Amino acid sequence: MGSLxxxxxxxxxxxxxxxxxxxxxxxxxxxxxxxxxxAKEAPYECGIVPTYELPQRFPVRFYLVAxxxxxxxxxxxxxxxxxxxxxxxxTFGLVEIIVxxxxxxxSFIYLIANGALDWGPIKVQRPASESAPRTTSSTVRRVxxxxxxx
Amino acid sequence: xxxxxxxxxxxxxxxxxxxxxxxxGMLVLLGLVAVIPRDFSTKxxxxxxxxxxxxxxxxxxxxxxxxxxxxxxxxxAQAVDVDGFSVFFLVLVSAILIVAPAFAADYLHxxxxxxxEYFILALIAGAGAMLMGAANDLILVFLALEILSIxxxxxxxxxxxxxxxxxxxxxxxxxGAFSSAIFVxxxxxxxxxxxxxxxxxxxxxxxxxxxxxxxxxxxGAALLxxxxxxKIAAVPFHMWSPDVYEGSPDGVVGFMAAIAKVGGFAxxxxxxxxxxxxxxSIWEPVVWVLCALSLIAGAVxxxxxxxxxxxxxxxxxxxxxxxxxxxxxxxSRGVASSLYYLFAYSFIxxxxxxxxxxxxxxxxxxxxxxxxxxxxxxxxxLAVFFAIFLLAQAGAPFTTGFLAKFYVVSAAVAAxxxxxxxxxxxxxxxxxxxxxxxxLVMFSGSETEDAVGTPEQHPIVLSRWVWxxxxxxxxxxxxxxxxxxxLINFARAATLLFR
Numbered sequence: 001m002g003s004l005x006x007x008x009x010x011x012x013x014x015x016x017x018x019x020x021x022x023x024x025x026x027x028x029x030x031x032x033x034x035x036x037x038x039a040k041e042a043p044y045e046c047g048i049v050p051t052y053e054l055p056q057r058f059p060v061r062f063y064l065v066a067x068x069x070x071x072x073x074x075x076x077x078x079x080x081x082x083x084x085x086x087x088x089x090x091t092f093g094l095v096e097i098i099v100x101x102x103x104x105x106x107s108f109i110y111l112i113a114n115g116a117l118d119w120g121p122i123k124v125q126r127p128a129s130e131s132a133p134r135t136t137s138s139t140v141r142r143v144x145x146x147x148x149x150x
Numbered sequence: 151x152x153x154x155x156x157x158x159x160x161x162x163x164x165x166x167x168x169x170x171x172x173x174x175g176m177l178v179l180l181g182l183v184a185v186i187p188r189d190f191s192t193k194x195x196x197x198x199x200x201x202x203x204x205x206x207x208x209x210x211x212x213x214x215x216x217x218x219x220x221x222x223x224x225x226x227a228q229a230v231d232v233d234g235f236s237v238f239f240l241v242l243v244s245a246i247l248i249v250a251p252a253f254a255a256d257y258l259h260x261x262x263x264x265x266x267e268y269f270i271l272a273l274i275a276g277a278g279a280m281l282m283g284a285a286n287d288l289i290l291v292f293l294a295l296e297i298l299s300i301x302x303x304x305x306x307x308x309x310x311x312x313x314x315x316x317x318x319x320x321x322x323x324x325x326g327a328f329s330s331a332i333f334v335x336x337x338x339x340x341x342x343x344x345x346x347x348x349x350x351x352x353x354x355x356x357x358x359x360x361x362x363x364x365x366x367x368x369x370g371a372a373l374l375x376x377x378x379x380x381k382i383a384a385v386p387f388h389m390w391s392p393d394v395y396e397g398s399p400d401g402v403v404g405f406m407a408a409i410a411k412v413g414g415f416a417x418x419x420x421x422x423x424x425x426x427x428x429x430x431s432i433w434e435p436v437v438w439v440l441c442a443l444s445l446i447a448g449a450v451x452x453x454x455x456x457x458x459x460x461x462x463x464x465x466x467x468x469x470x471x472x473x474x475x476x477x478x479x480x481x482s483r484g485v486a487s488s489l490y491y492l493f494a495y496s497f498i499x500x501x502x503x504x505x506x507x508x509x510x511x512x513x514x515x516x517x518x519x520x521x522x523x524x525x526x527x528x529x530x531x532l533a534v535f536f537a538i539f540l541l542a543q544a545g546a547p548f549t550t551g552f553l554a555k556f557y558v559v560s561a562a563v564a565a566x567x568x569x570x571x572x573x574x575x576x577x578x579x580x581x582x583x584x585x586x587x588x589x590l591v592m593f594s595g596s597e598t599e600d601a602v603g604t605p606e607q608h609p610i611v612l613s614r615w616v617w618x619x620x621x622x623x624x625x626x627x628x629x630x631x632x633x634x635x636x637l638i639n640f641a642r643a644a645t646l647l648f649r
Contacts, residue, residue, distance in 0.1 A: 088156045106180045113184035 064116035068108070075104045164216075165225035165232045166284070167209040168240045172247070172277035175202030176270050183266045193615065195266040196255035202273060203247035210240035218643070228348055229287040231420075238489055238644035239283025239416045245626075246412065246496055247276045250405035252619030253504035257401025260511065263308055271301035271308075272405060279413030283420070288337045288347040291417045295333065295381065298413045299326050302406055306398040318397025325380065325390040333377025339370030349425035356428040371426055371433055375440075378421070381414035384474060385443035388467045392455075395463035400510055400517070403459065404503030407466055408496040415473055415492055419485055422477060430480055438478055441570060444471030445577040452584050458506055459517045461584060462499070465543060468581055469495050475558040475574060479565035482645040487557035489641040490634075494550035494627065498542050501623030504616060505536045512610045519591055526593035529610045533592045535620050542627050544585040545578050549631035557638075 042049070082089065082097050089096075111117075163170065179198060183189065214237040217223075222233030230236075251269060258268055278298030285291040303326060307319025337347065343366040344352045361367055376387065383391040395403050422433060448468030455461035473495070476488025506517055509532075513521035526533040542551035555578060562571045612620075630637045 085156060089158070092158050103177060106177050106184070109184040110180050 061116070061119065064111065068111055068116060071104060071108055071111070075101065159227035162225040164209075165213070165223070165230055168206045168213070168244060169277045169280045169284075171202060171206040171209055172273050172280065175199075175205070176273040176277070179266045179270050179273070183270075189265050192258045192264060192266075192268075193255045195269045196251035196615065198266075199251045199269040199273060200248050203244050203251075203276075206276075207241065207244035207248065210237060210244050213237050213240065224286060228350070229290045230281075230284050231286040232284065234644035235416075235420060235485075235489075236284035238640060239412065240280050241640075242412060242493055242496060243276050243279045243283075243409070246405065246408050246500065247272065249497065249500055249619055249622050250402075250408070252615045252622070253404055253500065253507060254401045255615045256613045257399070257507050257511070258308075261309060261399065261401075262311070263399070268305060268308055268402060271305050272402075272409075275301040275305070275409050275413075279409050279416065282413040283416035285417060285420070286349050288340065288349070288352075288421070288425075291421065292330075292334060292337060294413070295377075295417065296330065298409070299330065299381070302326075302410060305402050305406060306394055308402065309399040312397075312399075314397035315399060318394045321390055321397075322394045329377050329380030329387070332373050332380070336370050336373030336375075336377055339366050339373060341370075343367035343370055349421060352425040353427065356426070367429070368432060371429055372436070374421060375433060375436060378414060378418040379440055382411055382418060382470050382473075383467055384440045384470050385447040385467060388444070388447070388470075391467060392460045392463040395466075396457060396459045396517075400459070400503070400507035403507075404500040407463075407499045407503065411466070411470065411473075411499075412492055412496055415488065419477060419488060423480070423485060427480070434478060434480065437474060438567070438570060441471050441474035441478055442573050444468065444474065445570075445573050446471075449577040449580040449584075453580065455584075456519055457517055458519055458522065458588065459503070461519070461588075462502055462506070465581060465584070466495075466499065468577060469499075469543070471577070472555060472558050472574060475562045475567075475570060478567055478570060479558075479561040481561065481565055482642075483564060484558070484561040485645045486638070486641040487554070487561045489644055490550075490557055490637060491554040493637060493641070494542070494554040494630070497623040497626040498539050498551060501620055501627075502536070502539045502543070504619055504623075505532065505539070508532070508610055508612055508616055509536075519588060522588060522592050523594075524592070525610075528608075532610060532612065535624060537589045537592065538624060539627065540585040540589055542631070544582045547631075548628065550627050550634070550637075551631070553631060553634050 078100060079097065082093060086093065175198075179195065179202075182198075213232060214234075217232060217234055217237055222231065224231055250272060254268055254272075258264070275298050278294050278296070278301070281290065281294030282298060285294050303319055303323040306322045307316050309315035340352065341347050343361065343364070344355045346352055346355060356367075379387040380390075395407065398406060422430075422437075426433065444467050448464050448466070448471055452461050452464035452468065455464060469491070473488050473491045476484040476486075476491065478484070479487075509521055509525065510517040522536075525536070538549070542549035545552045545555040555574075559571050559574055562568075562574070
C-alpha cells in the first residue's frame, strides 16, 4: 500500500477543490444582497430579449464546422509536443509530422470539397421527389417562417 | 527545456508496407474525391479499391516470402511482428478487400449512396485488421482495434436515409466504445501487473516470475477477454450483432462481419496464446464457457429467425464458437485450425450476404426468408450458389466449411476436450436444420401456386460485379474444400513461425 502515498497530493487537491466550490456557493448565498429584477432573472442578462421560442432544429452545417475544429484541434495537439522536442527528433520527426499533416490536410480538403464551408443557399443534389411531401403542418424549411407569425 | 535525447525507433517500412498501401491508397481516394469536380460512379471507386487491395496482397506475399526465407522478425521498436501469423492475416485481409467491393459497388449505386466514402472507410478498417494481426504490443493492439472499429461504426450508418441504419450504427458505436473502454482497462491492469505492454515481454515476465498476489493480473486478463469477446460477438457479449447486421446497409454487412471477426480473432489469438499462455489454466475454462454458449445459443436462436440477415448473424455467433475451439485446444494445431476456419468463414459470409443483398433488392428490400421462396425456379443458378454457401456453413463435404469444422473439432479432440467437441457437433447438427430450411424454401414450389405468374417472379439479373464476387468466393470455398493442402500448409506455417 506504500505506493498509494504518492497519490496523496492528488487526493488533497481533490478535497481542496471540493471545499473551494462548496465554500463559494455557501458564501455567495450568505453574503450577496438579493434584489431581483426582471432583467436579472432573464436567462441571458444582455443581448436581444427573445420574443418567441427558438426553433429546436438547426442546420447540420454547424456540426461540419465542429468537425473542422476537431481536425485542427487534433493537429495542434500533436504539433505542440513535436515543436517542443524538435531538436532531439531531427529529420525523422520532421518527416513523420509532414506525413501526419498531409493526412490531416487531405481530410480538410475533403471537407471543403463536400461543402462544409458553403453557407449559401442549399444546393439540390438529388431530385426532391424522394423527400416527404410538404404539408401545411410539417416541413423542416418552414420552421423559421412559421415561428415569425407566432 | 528537455535535455534528454530521445531514442528514435528505426522503422522498417517494408515490414508495414501492406498497411501503408491501404492507408496511402485511402488518402489517394480521399484526395481524388475532393479534387474531381463530379463524383465518379461507385463502380470506379470499387475498382480502385480492388487495385489497392491487390497491391497490398502483392506486398503481403513478398513479406510472406521474406518470412519463409529468413524467419520471423520484429519491427518498429518490437511493436510489430512479422511472422507467419501476421502474414496470414495480411493476405486474408487483402483478399477480403479485393472481393468485398464487388458486392458493394452496385448496391451502393442503387441505394443512392454515391461517392467513395464506403471504400475509404473499408480501406481504413482493413489497415486496422492487418495491424491487429501484426501487433506485438498491447498499445498497438488497442490502436488497431480502434482503427478497425471506428470506420465500421460509420459504415453501419452509411445509409443515412434509413432509420434502421442509424439505429444499427448507434448501437454498434455505443457497445463498441463500451467494450473498447473495458479493453483499455484490461491493458492498464495487465501493464500494472507485468510491467510491460509488449506481448513477448509479458510472456517472458510471467514465465520467469511467480506473482504472489495475482488479482490485478487476473482482472486484467479477464477485461482483455471481455473486450475481445465483444468484438468477435461471442455469447454473452453478442447482443449487438444481430441488430447491427439487420440494420446495416445490405451490401456492406458481409464485409463488416468478415473484417470484424478476422481482426478480432487475430489479436485475440495472439494476445492469449503468445502473451498469456502461462495463465491458460485460468482463462481456458472461461473461454470454454464462452465457446459452449456461443455454439449452443448461436445455433438455437438462429432456428427461430424469420429474417435471413438475423439468421446469418446468429449463425456467425455459432461460427465464433467453432473458431474459439481452436483457442481452447491451446496447441499449434488448434490455432492453425482456427486460422483455416477464419479464412473459410470470411469468403462464405461475404458471398452469403452478397446474395442476400441482391435477392432482398429484387423483393423490395425484404430479407425475410419468404423472399427466397421459389428462388430455385426464378434464378436457378443464383439459388444453387446460395445453396452451396449455406451448405458450406452447415459443414457439407467438398467445401471449406466441412474441413474447417473438421479441423477445429479434431484439434479439440486431440487436446482431450471431448465435451466441447460433442457440444460443437450437436450444435452443427442443429445448424444444419436452419440452413437446410432456407435451401428447401428456395427449391420447393411456392405455397401459393398462383404467385408464380406475378410480375415479381421474373429472374433476378445480376451485374458482372456481383457475379465476379460470387465466383471468387465460390472458388475459394470449393477449391480449398476439395484441395485444401495449400491453405492448410499456409495456416500451419502461420503457427510454426508463431513465437
